[in-house]
Amino acid sequence: xxxxxxxxxxxxxxxxxxxxxxxxxxxxxxxxxxxxxxxxxxxxxxxxxxxxxxxxxxxxxxxxxxxxxxxxxxxxxxxxxxxxxxxxxxxxxxxxxx
Numbered sequence: 001x002x003x004x005x006x007x008x009x010x011x012x013x014x015x016x017x018x019x020x021x022x023x024x025x026x027x028x029x030x031x032x033x034x035x036x037x038x039x040x041x042x043x044x045x046x047x048x049x050x051x052x053x054x055x056x057x058x059x060x061x062x063x064x065x066x067x068x069x070x071x072x073x074x075x076x077x078x079x080x081x082x083x084x085x086x087x088x089x090x091x092x093x094x095x096x097x098x
Contacts, residue, residue, distance in 0.1 A: 002092055002095070002096065003069070005092055006069060006089065006092050006093070007069050009085060009088055009089050009092065010069055010070055010089070011070075012085065013080055013082065013085050013089075014070065016082070018080055018081050018082040018085060019070075019078050019079070019080055019081070020033070020078060020079040020080075020081065021070075021072060021075060021078050022075070022076075022077065022078075023045065023046045023049045023076070023077050025079075026049055026053075026077060026078075026079050027049050027052070029079060031081065032081060033053070033056075033058050033079045033080065033081055034058065034059065034080055034081065034082065034083045034086035034087075035058065035059045035060075035061070035079070035080040035086035035089060035090060036050065036053055036058055036059070036060045036061070036077065036078070036079045036080075037061055037063050037066055037077070037078050037080070037089075038050060038060070038061075038062055038063070038066065038076060038077040038078075039062075039063065039064070039065070039066040039067065039075070039076045039077070040062055040063070040064050041076070042076040042077060043076070046076050046077050049077065050077075058079075059086065059090055061090065061093055063093065066078065
């Protein structure tokens with residue numbers, strides 16, 4: 001994966017306040033989301049929160065070392081509320097898988 005590029009776009013999201021950090025914040029967030037990233041090491045409670053979003057046509061992507069990418073200790077799940085940045089992040093992740 002183009003780690004530096006992904007880190008850069010996640011940092012832009014963070015600085016522009018386009019990111020919802022943590023399961024509790026996502027659980028009660030009722031506005032439009034375009035992407036949810038969660039860490040591979042996420043536990044049962046975090047995965048339970050994902051179930052709330054599976055029927056809402058939101059891209060949900062599992063990623064490694066999410067806390068390192070965001071520079072937020074113990075971060076296991078985030079939501080992104082900007083459509084264009086979400087699409088760029090999805091493309092970066094998808095291009096790495098190919």
